[in-house]
Structures are given as C-alpha cells and as structure tokens.
Amino acid sequence: MAEPNNREVYRASTYAPVNIAVIKYWGKRNTTLNLPTNSSLSVTLSQDDLRTHTTASCSSSFTDDTLSLNGSPQDISGARTQACLRELRQLRKDVEAQEPQAPKLADMKLQIVSENNFPTAAGLASSAAGFAALVRAVADLYHLPASPTDLSRIARQGSGSACRSLMGGYVAWEKGKQDDGSDSLAYEVAPANHWPEMKALVLVASAEKKDVSSTAGMQQTVASSTLFEHRAKEVVPKRMKAMEKAIHDRDFAAFATLTMKDSNNFHACNLDTDPPIFYMNDVSRAAVRMCEAINFSYDRLICAYTFDAGPNAVIYYLDDHENEVAGTFKELVGGVKGWEGKRGAAVKDGAKLPEGTEVVAEILKKGISRVILTGVGDGPRRTEDQLC
Amino acid sequence: MAEPNNREVYRASTYAPVNIAVIKYWGKRNTTLNLPTNSSLSVTLSQDDLRTHTTASCSSSFTDDTLSLNGSPQDISGARTQACLRELRQLRKDVEAQEPQAPKLADMKLQIVSENNFPTAAGLASSAAGFAALVRAVADLYHLPASPTDLSRIARQGSGSACRSLMGGYVAWEKGKQDDGSDSLAYEVAPANHWPEMKALVLVASAEKKDVSSTAGMQQTVASSTLFEHRAKEVVPKRMKAMEKAIHDRDFAAFATLTMKDSNNFHACNLDTDPPIFYMNDVSRAAVRMCEAINFSYDRLICAYTFDAGPNAVIYYLDDHENEVAGTFKELVGGVKGWEGKRGAAVKDGAKLPEGTEVVAEILKKGISRVILTGVGDGPRRTEDQLC
Incomplete structure (x- = not known):
C-alpha cells in the first residue's frame, strides 16, 4: 500500500434519521455521560422526510477539528462533541494497532459538515439526528467494526436521544445500571419492516x-x-x-x-x-x-x-x-x-x-x-x- | 308562648365567603359523602368583594322545598342538597325534642333564596360559598347550637370545599379516617386577624x-x-x-x-x-x-x-x-x-x-x-x- 499523500483527504458520508419517542427520555442520573433516569423507546422516522446529512473527512493537511451545520461554523470544543470524537479516535487507534499498514487517521484533524433538511430547534429532535450522523460518519470514515449498539454508547454522550437514531424501526434505549454507562445502550425492538404501516x-x-x-x-x-x-x-x-x-x-x-x-x-x-x-x-x-x-x-x-x-x-x-x-x-x-x-x-x-x-x-x-x-x-x- | 300562626314565616339570612385553596382538594375516596383523598387548606376571601347572600325561610304554609339562585329556580332534589337538608332537619329535631315548646320548624318546607355578587362558574368557587351559605342560613333559622366545625361536616356533603367557607381566615379541611365521614371536618388554622395583610x-x-x-x-x-x-x-x-x-x-x-x-x-x-x-x-x-x-x-x-x-x-x-x-x-x-x-x-x-x-x-x-x-x-x- 502506497504511503498516503500528505494532501490526501479521507471521507465518509451518511444520512441519519430523526426519532420521536413514545416512552419519553427525561432526566439524567449522570449529566457528563448522559445516563438517563429511565429507559425510553422511539420510532425512527423516514429519512426521505427528515434527516441530517453529514460528511466526515480527515487529512494530515487539516490544522483543526471543525464542524459546520447548515453552512454555519459550530463550536466543536463542547464536552459533548469532544467526548464523541475522543471515543471514536480511540476505537480507530485500536484498528490501527491491529492493522499497522492502515493510515493513521486517528491523529489527523477532522472536518465535519452537516446539513438538516428540516428546521433546526423547536422540538424536532435535530440534536438526535445530528449526533447520530456525526458518530456514524466518523465510524465509517474510520472503518470501525462497531455495531450500531456499540456506537449508541458513543452517540449517547453527544445527545442522549441520539443513541436511538443509530437504528431504524422501533428502538429502545436501556437505561443501564453501570456507573460508567457501558450498559446504557440502544437496541432494536423491531425493524421498520416488522410494522411498516x-x-x-x-x-x-x-x-x-x-x-x-x-x-x-x-x-x-x-x-x-x-x-x-x-x-x-x-x-x-x-x-x-x-x-x-x-x-x-x-x-x-x-x-x-x-x-x-x-x-x-x-x-x-x-x-x-x-x-x-x-x-x-x-x-x-x-x-x-x-x-x-x-x-x-x-x-x-x-x-x-x-x-x-x-x-x-x-x-x-x-x-x-x-x-x-x-x-x-x-x-x-x-x-x-x-x-x-x-x-x-x-x-x-x-x-x-x-x-x-x-x-x-x-x-x-x-x-x-x-x-x-x-x-x-x-x-x-x-x-x-x-x-x- | 303563643301558638304560631299558620302563616308565620321564620327567616334567617347570612353572607358566606368564597375560599381559594393553597393546598388543593382533588379526588374523593367516597363520592356520596364527599370524603376527600387528601387534606386541603384555603384562605377565606373577604365577603366585601365575593360572597353568597342566602335567606332560608320556613313556614307551615309552604308546600315545597324550593331553592333559587340569582333569581332562577334551582333543582333542590339533588342528592347533595338533600343530604344537607336532611342533616340540618335532624339536628333541628334534636333541638325540638329538648325544647318541647319550640316551633316545629323541621317539619315545615323550606324556601331558600341565594344571590352571588360575582359571576357563577368558571372557577370562582361559587359552589363553596353557596353551600356554606345554605347550611349556615338554615342552621341559624333552626337555632342550632352547632359550631362551624360541626356544620362543616354537613356543608362538605353539599360541596367538598364548602366546608372551608364556614370559617374565616386560614382554614384546613382534615380528610379524616372514618368511613362515615364523622372526622372529615374543617378547622381554623388561624383567624383572619392573625395575618390580615x-x-x-x-x-x-x-x-x-x-x-x-x-x-x-x-x-x-x-x-x-x-x-x-x-x-x-x-x-x-x-x-x-x-x-x-x-x-x-x-x-x-x-x-x-x-x-x-x-x-x-x-x-x-x-x-x-x-x-x-x-x-x-x-x-x-x-x-x-x-x-x-x-x-x-x-x-x-x-x-x-x-x-x-x-x-x-x-x-x-x-x-x-x-x-x-x-x-x-x-x-x-x-x-x-x-x-x-x-x-x-x-x-x-x-x-x-x-x-x-x-x-x-x-x-x-x-x-x-x-x-x-x-x-x-x-x-x-x-x-x-x-x-x-
């Protein structure tokens, strides 16, 4: 495999859906890790109608991590976003340790660009789709072997309900019992085609x-x-x-x-x-x-x-x-x-x-x-x- | 004492106040007796501003029990009103049994006329003032020795919160424990002049x-x-x-x-x-x-x-x-x-x-x-x- 050119840009893009809970998430027992006081359950809505589109890219030529939403630069330094990026980079490092010839993406700066096809704020669960898309796009960029449930642990730290947007259909978020949040994960109750009506x-x-x-x-x-x-x-x-x-x-x-x-x-x-x-x-x-x-x-x-x-x-x-x-x-x-x-x-x-x-x-x-x-x-x- | 003339009309009139709860009454454990699921506490408001004015009269010439409010005849046959009248007549009979020369008011029909000085309905506690005035006026007509707390047991059966309008100032309604409601009574927490501001x-x-x-x-x-x-x-x-x-x-x-x-x-x-x-x-x-x-x-x-x-x-x-x-x-x-x-x-x-x-x-x-x-x-x- 050729050494990557210094200017090479690695990219991956995803669409991620909005979800609307039918058993509501409200209240955290740990505000840093976004661990909830109760489990919740949602319906993932069709991306044909509501979605965040995100491209994650990295390159050794980038000088800073950056994030933009609908064309406006966003503050990427917040603890929530940083927690997601830190966890994703750690998983990439694990990949790189296993595959010495893999490009050293974890050390490169990230450029993340997002667009919603619906109005942000006012209760349309934009942060759920946003963090799900960010985590999914970076995971794809990094070729992580993580399952949607594995990634839900990371997306949850960005925005609690984002963990439920990593899967389609009918999705539960189990509150979990561990202090470190390792068992506070989303799982599929049923896929969309179980009850597509x-x-x-x-x-x-x-x-x-x-x-x-x-x-x-x-x-x-x-x-x-x-x-x-x-x-x-x-x-x-x-x-x-x-x-x-x-x-x-x-x-x-x-x-x-x-x-x-x-x-x-x-x-x-x-x-x-x-x-x-x-x-x-x-x-x-x-x-x-x-x-x-x-x-x-x-x-x-x-x-x-x-x-x-x-x-x-x-x-x-x-x-x-x-x-x-x-x-x-x-x-x-x-x-x-x-x-x-x-x-x-x-x-x-x-x-x-x-x-x-x-x-x-x-x-x-x-x-x-x-x-x-x-x-x-x-x-x-x-x-x-x-x-x- | 002269035999009362057949056409003699006995009368008593009262003003009764509205009260607005600060610990709310909501929910009954017994709907017939108006026994509440929880105690409540209210402030009695000034009768200079909000009041029901009621005259209770009785005469052996009256042929029916009647009730009017703001000039309109009201249905007096409801179980709530009947319960109040039955209890009040029973107490009058006790008085008559003790004082054989007292006129036999308990056997006479009642005419009750009420006027509110504020708009009825829409959450202004009109039923509380209304039943408190009815009970107080009939109790006065009957010269009952009952205390406001005794009468609260009767007014409660008309409308729960009415029991708190038989006293001024700051009034609690103890939910009580007895099945017959004998301990579900109002009492004065403090008179108006304790905290008149x-x-x-x-x-x-x-x-x-x-x-x-x-x-x-x-x-x-x-x-x-x-x-x-x-x-x-x-x-x-x-x-x-x-x-x-x-x-x-x-x-x-x-x-x-x-x-x-x-x-x-x-x-x-x-x-x-x-x-x-x-x-x-x-x-x-x-x-x-x-x-x-x-x-x-x-x-x-x-x-x-x-x-x-x-x-x-x-x-x-x-x-x-x-x-x-x-x-x-x-x-x-x-x-x-x-x-x-x-x-x-x-x-x-x-x-x-x-x-x-x-x-x-x-x-x-x-x-x-x-x-x-x-x-x-x-x-x-x-x-x-x-x-x-």
Whole structure:
C-alpha cells in the first residue's frame, strides 16, 4: 500500500434519521455521560422526510477539528462533541494497532459538515439526528467494526436521544445500571419492516425558540418534581414492557394508549417542576382534543398524539387510516406548507370534521404553520454524496 | 308562648365567603359523602368583594322545598342538597325534642333564596360559598347550637370545599379516617386577624364554561393518573404541615413556595389523567411567568399564583407589596373591570414591568377580561337583609 499523500483527504458520508419517542427520555442520573433516569423507546422516522446529512473527512493537511451545520461554523470544543470524537479516535487507534499498514487517521484533524433538511430547534429532535450522523460518519470514515449498539454508547454522550437514531424501526434505549454507562445502550425492538404501516404527521405549532432547553429542563425536573421519581421508578418500567409487547404484536390500540399516556405523564412532570416548565400550549391542547375526537368518532383508537420538549404534535396512525387521520388535519390546515408532494397528494380531501370540534378546529387553523408527513423508517444510510 | 300562626314565616339570612385553596382538594375516596383523598387548606376571601347572600325561610304554609339562585329556580332534589337538608332537619329535631315548646320548624318546607355578587362558574368557587351559605342560613333559622366545625361536616356533603367557607381566615379541611365521614371536618388554622395583610388579586381569564367539571374531573384523575396516589399519600401530607407552620409564622416566602408548587402539582395530576384535563391555558401560563418575573425582579417571593379548576389566576401577596404586585397587573390590564372603587384606586399607577416580559404582557393584555381585588376575610356573617 502506497504511503498516503500528505494532501490526501479521507471521507465518509451518511444520512441519519430523526426519532420521536413514545416512552419519553427525561432526566439524567449522570449529566457528563448522559445516563438517563429511565429507559425510553422511539420510532425512527423516514429519512426521505427528515434527516441530517453529514460528511466526515480527515487529512494530515487539516490544522483543526471543525464542524459546520447548515453552512454555519459550530463550536466543536463542547464536552459533548469532544467526548464523541475522543471515543471514536480511540476505537480507530485500536484498528490501527491491529492493522499497522492502515493510515493513521486517528491523529489527523477532522472536518465535519452537516446539513438538516428540516428546521433546526423547536422540538424536532435535530440534536438526535445530528449526533447520530456525526458518530456514524466518523465510524465509517474510520472503518470501525462497531455495531450500531456499540456506537449508541458513543452517540449517547453527544445527545442522549441520539443513541436511538443509530437504528431504524422501533428502538429502545436501556437505561443501564453501570456507573460508567457501558450498559446504557440502544437496541432494536423491531425493524421498520416488522410494522411498516406506522405513519406520523407532525403539526408544527411554532418555530419559536423554546421556553426552557431540554438539557436544562430535565435536570430542573429531577431536582424539584415530587412526582418525577415515581415516573422514573414505577411508571416507565411497566410501560417499556407493555410498549415492546404492543410493537411485537402490532397492537395499535395498546401502542396508542401508552404513547398518549406517556406524553401526558412526561408533561405532567414538567408542570410539577419548580419553576414549572410548559412545552405544550393552547395549539398543542387543541391537537390533543382533535385526536380524541377522531378516535371517538371512529369508536376506536386510530391515532395517538405525542409531544416532545416543544409545542409540536406528532400524531402516529396506521396507513389504513390515513384519510381519517391526516385527512382530517388536511381539511383544517390544508393550506400550510407540507401537503405538497406525493405523500400529501395521497391524502384524500373532504374528510368530515368530528362533531363538536369547532372551537379546537379554529385554534388549529390559526396555530399550525406547517406539517410534515412521514412514517417509520430505517437506520443511517451510507451515501457517496459528499458535502466537502 | 303563643301558638304560631299558620302563616308565620321564620327567616334567617347570612353572607358566606368564597375560599381559594393553597393546598388543593382533588379526588374523593367516597363520592356520596364527599370524603376527600387528601387534606386541603384555603384562605377565606373577604365577603366585601365575593360572597353568597342566602335567606332560608320556613313556614307551615309552604308546600315545597324550593331553592333559587340569582333569581332562577334551582333543582333542590339533588342528592347533595338533600343530604344537607336532611342533616340540618335532624339536628333541628334534636333541638325540638329538648325544647318541647319550640316551633316545629323541621317539619315545615323550606324556601331558600341565594344571590352571588360575582359571576357563577368558571372557577370562582361559587359552589363553596353557596353551600356554606345554605347550611349556615338554615342552621341559624333552626337555632342550632352547632359550631362551624360541626356544620362543616354537613356543608362538605353539599360541596367538598364548602366546608372551608364556614370559617374565616386560614382554614384546613382534615380528610379524616372514618368511613362515615364523622372526622372529615374543617378547622381554623388561624383567624383572619392573625395575618390580615394577605391580599388576593383574581385575574379572570375566561368566563367560559370549563372543559371538564371538577366533580367529574377529580374522579377521572383518581381512576387513571399514575401520579395522583403519590400526591395524595406523600406530597400533600408534608405540605399541609409546612403550610400550617408558614401561616403560624406569617412566613410569606414559605407560603408562596408551597402555594405555587401545590397548584402546579395539582394541575400536573390533571394532565396525567386519561384523557388529560387542561384547566390552565396560555393566559394562565403567562400569569405564572409574570409572577415569576415580579419575584425575580424584587429578588424575593412577594407574590404567589394558584389556579383552581379553571384558567383564572389567584395571586396572593402581602399588603406591603400591593404596588409591586397588583400595580404591575394594573399597568397591564388597568382598563378592564375591577379596578374601579376604593381598593383599585389605592393601587398606584406607574409600576415598571419586569424585564423580558413583553411577550407574556401581550398575552395577559389580550386574555384578561376582569380583575377582582380582595384579601383574607372572616367567616359567614348573619344579616337582617332578607331576600324573601
């Protein structure tokens, strides 16, 4: 093998997906290692709709580690990013020790370039996709033999929920018991093709910056909520088991009940925080009431709302009920961005609004600024589309 | 003593106050007897500002028990009202048995006429004042020797929180342990003159009918919230003791902390109910943020918000800080009803809004329709002003 030319640039690129939890992560038992107080479970959403695209490159000609997002230079010196890079370089060193002829990439500076195809912040889980893409791209660049679960341990240190974006389908993050976090890992509960009919409609209620960042908010909850410990110790463990079963059984009614209850339980703990944290607003609450009315009018659970640390609603439903669920929201807010394109066109017009929803319908019409139609999807995809 | 003339009408009239809890009542262990799952504690508000005026009359010429409120006939056949009347008549029979010459009022039909000096419904505790006035007026009509605590056992069966409106000042309702409710009684923690500086500003956010009635809502919470039991068993008992101490010590900072935390804890349990119950709206949340900003800007706790089963904020503060607290809200919503009159005129104009509150200030300006300025007050007052 020829000695690498001094100017040679090594590259690897990946797409990584967003995930939206149905059993929520909130609270850390170790803030440095991002070790959570409870396990969580999410649905990985399709990268055709929401994704981070990241190219990691290294060269002995680079003089500094750099990171850019959507064209803007980012601070790469933060402890979170540094922890990920340190761990990845260590694994590369292990590879280089085993294969003496391998190029010495671990010693080279990294240039990392990322682009999101969706608006950053406002509760769209951009940090999860971002850190998953960073870790996956560098792991590919370094030809690491690590599995997605191995890499989840690293991505978790960048952003807790990022560990769940390294896999597709239905993904759990086991909180683990070890102090060093070695058993706080993500695993696949079921691949996307186990239950591919799962769709998600995101109602973007606001692109404003959020009230309290989730990093700060969750530790305020741990410190001050009198209810949170009960959630973490008693409520979530039972729900994790029940949710895994619902997914294995493809039982949408059980999935929906657990998803809605856990979202409300999580926001209840936020409200019980001192000072209280409010992520849901009047538009969020109108979305809750509309989902309840849809389920009531069809006399079964055909849709399930969930809210992350922001006012946007994510509404899960099965493909069979697209016209009943997405169609109802298209009737209401068909004029906003997001309905254009194949997915939006496939949703039939003319859905009848459930009875008694005139007031919440008005709130939704005024308060929703865009929608995103998506569904369960696969894990990170390698691409040859290099950003640098 | 002359035989009473067949047409003689016996009358007694009373004013009874509203109370606003600082440790909230929510959830019943016995819905027939209105036995609560946890103790609660409230401040009785001044009858100069908020009161029910009730005249109870009886005569052997009356053919039916009747009840009217604000000029409209009310259904008196409900189990709650009937339970109160049955208990009161029983106590009158005991009096008549002891005093054979006393007129046989227990056998006569009752006419009860009530008027509120404030808008009914929308979380202004009208049922508490209403049942307290009914019980107090009939007890006076019947010359019962019962103490306010004895009567609280009866009023509780009409509306749980009514038991706390039979006394002035700072009043606790001990949940009790007996199945028959004989020890589920209200008692005075401290009279109004122990801490007469306590003021309250009510921000009326909406006079719309509420989402879910509190009677229905609390039992949904008991049945479905995973957090509620922890509130009832663990959180409230500690707070009751701490709140009694705060009141005895006239420690406003402790009073404020407990009041705000308990309001948030109560609404958290509502949010954790299946389906979730939302009483607070965006206007309520803006009131929370404005109170936090006022406290922050004075670097101490000078005001405390609390929300009952509706969006209205009740803000407690001490007289010394009237210009800082009520003055801030007067700057914002000085144009709405409620600032006219002596109390409103006493609040100085020109308070400076805390920094960074522009957004919540706009929400409050749009969302508050009236205010009520009041403060701690005494218990029911007998009056010779007869309504019938």
